Amino acid sequence: MKILKATIILLLPVALIIILNTKAGSIPPLGKFFDPYRGFWNNAEQHATADDAIPLKGLKGDVKITLDDHMIPHIFAQNDYDLYFAQGYMTAMHRLWQMDFQSRYAGGRLSEVVGEKALELDRYQRRMGMVYGAENMLKELEKHPEIKAAIYAYADGVNAYIKTLKPADYPIEFKILDYKPEKWEPINTALLLKLMSATLAGGSDELYMSNALKKFGKETIDNLFPDVPFRADPIIPAGTKWDFKRLPLPMPPDSQQAEEFLSSVRTRQKKEGIGSNNWAISGSKTASGYPLLANDPHLELSLPSIWYQVQLSAPGSNSCGVSIPGAPCVIIGFNQDIAWGVTNVDADVLDFYKIRFRDSAFKEYRYNNIWKKTQPRLEKIVVRGGATITDTVFYTHHGPVVYTSKPARFSKAQNVPQGYAMRWIAHDPSADVATFYYLNRAHNYSDYRKALTYYTAPAQNFVFADNENNIAITANGYIPMKWHGQGKYLLDGSLPENDWHGRIPAEQNPYVRNPKRNFVSSANQPSADNTYPYYINWEFSGYERAHRINTRLTTMSKADVDSMRALQNDNYSVLAKEVLPLMTQLVNTELLNASQRRALNIVKNWNMKFDAGQIGASIFEIWQKNLYNRIWADDFNDKQAFMRFPSRDRTVELLTREPASHWFDDVSTPEKETREDLIIASFKTAVDSLERRFGPLNKKWKWAYVKQSRVSHLAKIGGFGSGVLLNGGSKTSVNALGESHGPSWRMVVALGKPVKGFGVFPGGQSGNPGSFYYDDMIDTWTKGKLNELLFLQSASQKNNRIIRHLTLQKQ
Amino acid sequence: MLSGPILLACLILQFFLPWWIIGPVAFLFALWRASSGKHAFRAGFSAAFILWFCMAIIKSFPNHNILANRVGQMFMLPGLKLNWLIMAFVAALIGGLAAGLSAFAGYFWRFLIRRDT
Numbered sequence: 001m002k003i004l005k006a007t008i009i010l011l012l013p014v015a016l017i018i019i020l021n022t023k024a025g026s027i028p029p030l031g032k033f034f035d036p037y038r039g040f041w042n043n044a045e046q047h048a049t050a051d052d053a054i055p056l057k058g059l060k061g062d063v064k065i066t067l068d069d070h071m072i073p074h075i076f077a078q079n080d081y082d083l084y085f086a087q088g089y090m091t092a093m094h095r096l097w098q099m100d101f102q103s104r105y106a107g108g109r110l111s112e113v114v115g116e117k118a119l120e121l122d123r124y125q126r127r128m129g130m131v132y133g134a135e136n137m138l139k140e141l142e143k144h145p146e147i148k149a150a151i152y153a154y155a156d157g158v159n160a161y162i163k164t165l166k167p168a169d170y171p172i173e174f175k176i177l178d179y180k181p182e183k184w185e186p187i188n189t190a191l192l193l194k195l196m197s198a199t200l201a202g203g204s205d206e207l208y209m210s211n212a213l214k215k216f217g218k219e220t221i222d223n224l225f226p227d228v229p230f231r232a233d234p235i236i237p238a239g240t241k242w243d244f245k246r247l248p249l250p251m252p253p254d255s256q257q258a259e260e261f262l263s264s265v266r267t268r269q270k271k272e273g274i275g276s277n278n279w280a281i282s283g284s285k286t287a288s289g290y291p292l293l294a295n296d297p298h299l300e301l302s303l304p305s306i307w308y309q310v311q312l313s314a315p316g317s318n319s320c321g322v323s324i325p326g327a328p329c330v331i332i333g334f335n336q337d338i339a340w341g342v343t344n345v346d347a348d349v350l351d352f353y354k355i356r357f358r359d360s361a362f363k364e365y366r367y368n369n370i371w372k373k374t375q376p377r378l379e380k381i382v383v384r385g386g387a388t389i390t391d392t393v394f395y396t397h398h399g400p401v402v403y404t405s406k407p408a409r410f411s412k413a414q415n416v417p418q419g420y421a422m423r424w425i426a427h428d429p430s431a432d433v434a435t436f437y438y439l440n441r442a443h444n445y446s447d448y449r450k451a452l453t454y455y456t457a458p459a460q461n462f463v464f465a466d467n468e469n470n471i472a473i474t475a476n477g478y479i480p481m482k483w484h485g486q487g488k489y490l491l492d493g494s495l496p497e498n499d500w501h502g503r504i505p506a507e508q509n510p511y512v513r514n515p516k517r518n519f520v521s522s523a524n525q526p527s528a529d530n531t532y533p534y535y536i537n538w539e540f541s542g543y544e545r546a547h548r549i550n551t552r553l554t555t556m557s558k559a560d561v562d563s564m565r566a567l568q569n570d571n572y573s574v575l576a577k578e579v580l581p582l583m584t585q586l587v588n589t590e591l592l593n594a595s596q597r598r599a600l601n602i603v604k605n606w607n608m609k610f611d612a613g614q615i616g617a618s619i620f621e622i623w624q625k626n627l628y629n630r631i632w633a634d635d636f637n638d639k640q641a642f643m644r645f646p647s648r649d650r651t652v653e654l655l656t657r658e659p660a661s662h663w664f665d666d667v668s669t670p671e672k673e674t675r676e677d678l679i680i681a682s683f684k685t686a687v688d689s690l691e692r693r694f695g696p697l698n699k700k701w702k703w704a705y706v707k708q709s710r711v712s713h714l715a716k717i718g719g720f721g722s723g724v725l726l727n728g729g730s731k732t733s734v735n736a737l738g739e740s741h742g743p744s745w746r747m748v749v750a751l752g753k754p755v756k757g758f759g760v761f762p763g764g765q766s767g768n769p770g771s772f773y774y775d776d777m778i779d780t781w782t783k784g785k786l787n788e789l790l791f792l793q794s795a796s797q798k799n800n801r802i803i804r805h806l807t808l809q810k811q
Numbered sequence: 812m813l814s815g816p817i818l819l820a821c822l823i824l825q826f827f828l829p830w831w832i833i834g835p836v837a838f839l840f841a842l843w844r845a846s847s848g849k850h851a852f853r854a855g856f857s858a859a860f861i862l863w864f865c866m867a868i869i870k871s872f873p874n875h876n877i878l879a880n881r882v883g884q885m886f887m888l889p890g891l892k893l894n895w896l897i898m899a900f901v902a903a904l905i906g907g908l909a910a911g912l913s914a915f916a917g918y919f920w921r922f923l924i925r926r927d928t
Contacts, residue, residue, distance in 0.1 A: 041871060
């Protein structure tokens with residue numbers, strides 16, 4: 001009896017300890033987690049200032065690292081191997097969990113960490129061919145030994161850092177999710193670069209477009225979804241002569257059967273906020289006489305930050321800027337002689353092909369009147385707390401058949417047609433890191449042009465400026481050679497005419513050097529005017545940012561860094577300028593109540609800037625969005641066939657130039673609505689919704705409160721994000737800050753002797769929420785200011801912003 | 812006083828061993844010395860409570876409590892400047908309960924062993 005009682009009593013603490021040592025759902029193991037010795041308290045960083053020397057195996061020489069007041073490492077190595085080893089080591093020190101999590105996300109391995117709830121996402125990533133593409137990249141590296149060496153050296157550095165860690169030192173997210181860092185493999189670098197392609201060149205509208213084509217017919221769709229916008233301000237100035245010999249254009253097949261596709265999901269507006277600005281102005285427009293270059297890539301903002309600042313110096317190179325955590329080299333930055341930056345081209349590099357399988361075994365498919373064999377690829381997905389799942393993906397010569405049967409409720413799969421093969425540039429062998437490796441070492445324009453030839457995807461507008469007063473921009477990447485409009489709709493995968501016809505030769509990608517207007521710029525608008533011989537895409541980003549940038553740059557003279565900074569923070573809305581006067585004029589005030597009249601007055605007197613404190617901005621934004629939805633929702637929200645709405649540019653054209661268009665009529669009502677009816681109805685809705693949310697007109701209607709920008713944690717862990725940022729900007733302003741997407745890095749480089757760089761991102765160098773450097777740059781970013789980037793010439797150079805020296809010692 | 816030796820032993824052993832070592836430590840000390848179940852639980856609880864509370868704030872103060880405040884928000888607390896204090900209490904409570912219950916069990920085993928011999 002006593003023994004039984006004592007045993008039962010012993011079970012109490014044993015059970016409690018076991019429970020406290022076990023993860024339950026999304027709750028971390030509480031005993032482990034709250035343990036002040038090894039739990040999260042141990043991630044609470046102190047201000048470390050002591051210099052340190054760390055002996056490491058694998059280094060060829062000692063590496064000197066200087067850390068500045070934003071914890072940015074300035075790495076001085078004696079050879080390239082040590083340089084990228086140290087970059088890997090330092091990035092891991094600050095961003096290990098982010099690197100681990102993002103590469104797992106990219107490679108479809110999140111289920112290993114979070115269990116079954118990530119299974120559909122993992123399947124999607126695998127079926128999209130993310131791992132297949134990454135493997136092809138690794139194979140291609142065999143042809144580029146110096147790039148392969150850089151990626152492997154980087155991995156060695158990451159692993160050298162991981163080896164120094166005890167469980168108590170693991171980044172806090174490992175403790176929350178209760179798993180361990182694993183060895184870093186070079187394929188993770190490839191996966192992260194593929195993730196960039198997925199973000200920037202992984203979108204596809206052709207399913208929606210095919211549905212729309214089927215419903216409305218070619219004439220209507222050509223009218224509503226034109227291949228050329230009604231006004232454009234292309235990247236390569238209109239009229240630029242193409243100094244190359246044109247290749248013959250491929251021809252479409254005689255008959256094209258676009259397959260319809262049924263889906264019961266709701267239509268969404270095209271996602272915006274992933275885009276970017278860059279420009280360079282020549283010395284003739286600057287105060288210094290040397291060029292100025294600016295870049296701000298817009299992405300979904302996150303903490304830990306998307307970018308990691310670094311200076312990389314070794315014999316033969318000294319570059320400074322931002323890197324991608326998980327990949328070697330500076331991606332956007334400058335060196336003594338040149339500066340460069342990137343924006344997305346929006347080339348159509350993803351197409352879907354209807355596959356006619358011989359039978360439901362998916363082993364053969366029809367192509368060019370013969371049966372061709374598919375290649376099965378097995379994807380093993382390990383699920384934490386569950387069975388390992390093997391998924392078979394069938395590959396055609398186009399690429400993988402993403403879904404032979406589609407998951408019912410998985411939003412990412414919505415635009416993927418079932419039974420179609422995917423032809424995607426991210427699957428092709430490439431060694432994109434080479435471009436950055438050579439840009440880091442470039443001295444002049446011809447080095448820049450040479451470096452670009454190594455680049456495949458995602459296609460970027462590479463802006464360039466150098467100390468010899470050259471400026472240039474190139475829409476660069478592997479852009480497939482296509483017949484006009486190829487891939488606007490779903491394609492028939494059995495016709496060879498529908499295959500990609502090679503590529504546009506790299507040197508014939510749209511580019512311009514030192515144009516007459518003395519500046520180059522891009523904001524994701526069409527690459528060139530219609531004199532450019534090849535087809536790149538039928539639709540690009542809207543006109544607004546591009547036009548504003550070009551307008552301001554045209555009038556600029558004696559510009560300095562601050563004029564560039566001011567333009568990056570420009571909140572002016574070209575959209576408002578184009579449609580607001582018309583909209584306010586068409587509102588019949590007699591139909592408004594008192595508060596609606598007051599609101600109309602405010603929006604009439606608004607300066608058309610999306611500044612944080614503007615109430616007019618809030619009213620206009622909700623108004624125009626509602627108007628847009630009212631115009632198109634009745635026609636394009638089809639419960640049977642998923643479609644998308646015409647672009648904002650087309651809507652502006654409709655509003656300003658086609659007042660009597662039948663599209664204004666709401667077909668779901670018996671009455672005949674007009675443009676005026678929709679404008680006034682949407683205005684009332686806008687004011688009423690603001691009143692419901694914030695009460696009668698008051699200061700809470702200010703744009704920043706309405707917009708609620710924030711930077712969230714990468715895994716959306718509460719408390720690890722930024723909270724609401726009271727910032728201006730909008731998707732149609734140069735300062736393209738929406739709720740969650742916006743300028744992920746703002747950089748201005750003043751070329752000259754010496755060159756000077758300025759930059760900031762919304763976060764900090766450290767990925768540790770318990771670090772003083774987790775979000776120390778957000779304030780500067782929020783205020784629209786830039787930090788001067790410390791660009792040291794040697795490891796021993798003195799500067800009062802240096803806070804710490806580290807030496808990685810060869811062991 | 813039983814809590815003093817438990818605290819001291821846990822303080823040292825935790826540097827080398829996982830957090831749950833506080834259980835066996837409290838158990839053994841109670842087995843050796845506890846005079847009642849209540850005495851044992853109090854001693855184990857207070858020792859680990861004080862140790863974990865103090866260690867937590869010793870680590871948190873130089874951090875200006877940035878992390879503890881964020882973790883508080885993660886556990887759905889509002890964004891208060893004093894989240895860290897609540898977190899330290901939660902930590903202390905967890906440690907206290909684990910050690911307290913272990914000590915309680917230790918006392919009963921002491922009882923058992925004594926009767927048998």
